[in-house]
Amino acid sequence: MSTIYVLREVRPLGGEPVDVVLRDGVVAEIAAPGTAATDGATVVEAAGHVLLPGLVDLHTHLREPGREDAETVESGTRAAAAGGFTAVHAMANTSPVADTAGVVEQVWRLGQESGWVDVHPVGAVTVGLDGERLAELGAMADSAARVRVFSDDGRCVHDPVLMRRALEYVKAFDGVVAQHAQEPRLTEGAQMNEGVVSAAIGLTGWPAVAEEAIIARDVLLAEHVGSRLHVCHLSTAGSVEIVRWAKARGIDVTAEVTPHHLILTDELARTYDATYKVNPPLRTAADVEAVRAGLADGTIDIVATDHAPHAREDKDCEWPAAAFGMTGLETALSVVQATMVDSGRLTWADVARVMSANPARIGRVEAQHGRPIEVGEPANLTLVDPAARRTVVGAEQVTASANTPFAGHELPGRVVATFLRGRATVLDGAPVEAVDAR
Numbered sequence: 001m002s003t004i005y006v007l008r009e010v011r012p013l014g015g016e017p018v019d020v021v022l023r024d025g026v027v028a029e030i031a032a033p034g035t036a037a038t039d040g041a042t043v044v045e046a047a048g049h050v051l052l053p054g055l056v057d058l059h060t061h062l063r064e065p066g067r068e069d070a071e072t073v074e075s076g077t078r079a080a081a082a083g084g085f086t087a088v089h090a091m092a093n094t095s096p097v098a099d100t101a102g103v104v105e106q107v108w109r110l111g112q113e114s115g116w117v118d119v120h121p122v123g124a125v126t127v128g129l130d131g132e133r134l135a136e137l138g139a140m141a142d143s144a145a146r147v148r149v150f151s152d153d154g155r156c157v158h159d160p161v162l163m164r165r166a167l168e169y170v171k172a173f174d175g176v177v178a179q180h181a182q183e184p185r186l187t188e189g190a191q192m193n194e195g196v197v198s199a200a201i202g203l204t205g206w207p208a209v210a211e212e213a214i215i216a217r218d219v220l221l222a223e224h225v226g227s228r229l230h231v232c233h234l235s236t237a238g239s240v241e242i243v244r245w246a247k248a249r250g251i252d253v254t255a256e257v258t259p260h261h262l263i264l265t266d267e268l269a270r271t272y273d274a275t276y277k278v279n280p281p282l283r284t285a286a287d288v289e290a291v292r293a294g295l296a297d298g299t300i301d302i303v304a305t306d307h308a309p310h311a312r313e314d315k316d317c318e319w320p321a322a323a324f325g326m327t328g329l330e331t332a333l334s335v336v337q338a339t340m341v342d343s344g345r346l347t348w349a350d351v352a353r354v355m356s357a358n359p360a361r362i363g364r365v366e367a368q369h370g371r372p373i374e375v376g377e378p379a380n381l382t383l384v385d386p387a388a389r390r391t392v393v394g395a396e397q398v399t400a401s402a403n404t405p406f407a408g409h410e411l412p413g414r415v416v417a418t419f420l421r422g423r424a425t426v427l428d429g430a431p432v433e434a435v436d437a438r
């Protein structure tokens with residue numbers, strides 16, 4: 001028999017307190033505060049805590065198969081649950097690449113076995129991410145993994161003919177192409193944002209135009225083909241402007257920003273600490289302000305972590321030799337609270353939209369995730385204590401990798417509990433071990 005939970009005096013979406021009862025995998029009852037029957041139930045005292053729909057990450061790197069030393073499906077999904085997520089989309093740049101029905105089904109099955117979150121594999125757009133031949137998009141869509149998001153993330157689909165064909169192809173199964181917007185010729189050897197700091201410290205720059213030129217091209221291609229485009233980890237003020245223009249024109253484009261691009265700038269490169277080396281690079285304070293404004297006004301649809309764990313030897317080296325990427329699953333919600341909620345730019349209901357409902361809809365998992373908190377809905381939920389503060393300690397992170405850029409930072413908010421179909425994956429702020437999966 002499954003455990004019954006009573007979340008006492010909790011505030012759904014930051015609203016008025018109620019008791020929420022989880023039973024048989026669903027929200028079974030919503031009652032006046034302090035009135036729900038607690039016989040046989042586990043009571044979670046949640047006064048002052050905010051209840052959100054379980055977070056959905058459209059952009060996670062789980063590294064399995066191939067780099068299990070950096071992360072596995074098991075460790076990455078446990079980190080996701082700790083961060084308040086109930087579903088993640090696992091990027092295709094594994095080894096082998098997730099470019100066939102066989103590989104996406106393998107990742108999907110590993111996700112099922114892990115039981116921490118629902119894992120939805122992303123399929124590669126091109127064979128081996130080589131940018132030359134389209135992968136078996138239809139076979140991946142029809143597989144048990146039911147792939148709807150396709151991306152060569154880590155690489156840009158830079159050939160406009162291939163990009164056009166991919167956009168045309170995915171229409172047949174309501175898929176979306178998620179583009180890593182990076183013009184390769186403009187970013188050869190690039191190490192960080194091109195600007196005042198790169199000039200001062202002598203690292204090769206990655207100009208904003210290398211991102212913006214691809215986004216501009218792709219929104220026009222999406223319009224021409226009548227297809228759906230998603231822009232990964234948008235990072236510049238110009239990119240926000242282009243997406244805003246495209247949406248005003250009625251183009252079917254969605255965009256994401258990462259937590260790190262909402263708070264960190266290229267000034268950090270002066271440390272030469274490769275923890276801050278990421279693709280796209282950390283930009284300027286003006287770009288940070290522009291992406292915050294874009295997220296607040298709906299131009300940017302979602303926050304996605306781009307959780308990119310790397311083994312120590314790939315990060316503990318000189319900047320030019322280090323891998324691009326930083327972890328993010330366990331700090332995402334706190335960074336969004338710090339930058340957007342505590343500043344009054346987003347409400348908790350908005351956070352539910354940009355971190356759950358919108359990513360669920362874009363990834364076509366909205367039947368299970370990003371649902372309203374109502375009786376009868378699947379109990380995929382996250383309980384947050386917004387008044388808590390914590391100092392991030394790298395070694396205490398659940399992820400198997402140590403490359404968090406927030407070590408030593410004090411951040412607001414704490415995920416107290418996460419529920420996947422009514423089963424607690426996290427309680428009292430810690431993953432529930434011996435998860436009796438499914």
Ligand SMILES: NC(=O)N[C@@H](CC(=O)O)C(=O)O
Nearest residue numbers: 061153154278279308324325
């Ligand atoms: N974001 C990164 O810096 N790295 C990602 C690839 C990517 O998202 O482009 C990775 O796979 O490590």
Ligand SMILES: [Zn+2]
Nearest residue numbers: 153154180232
């Ligand atoms: Zn990318």
Ligand SMILES: [Zn+2]
Nearest residue numbers: 091153154306
């Ligand atoms: Zn990525």
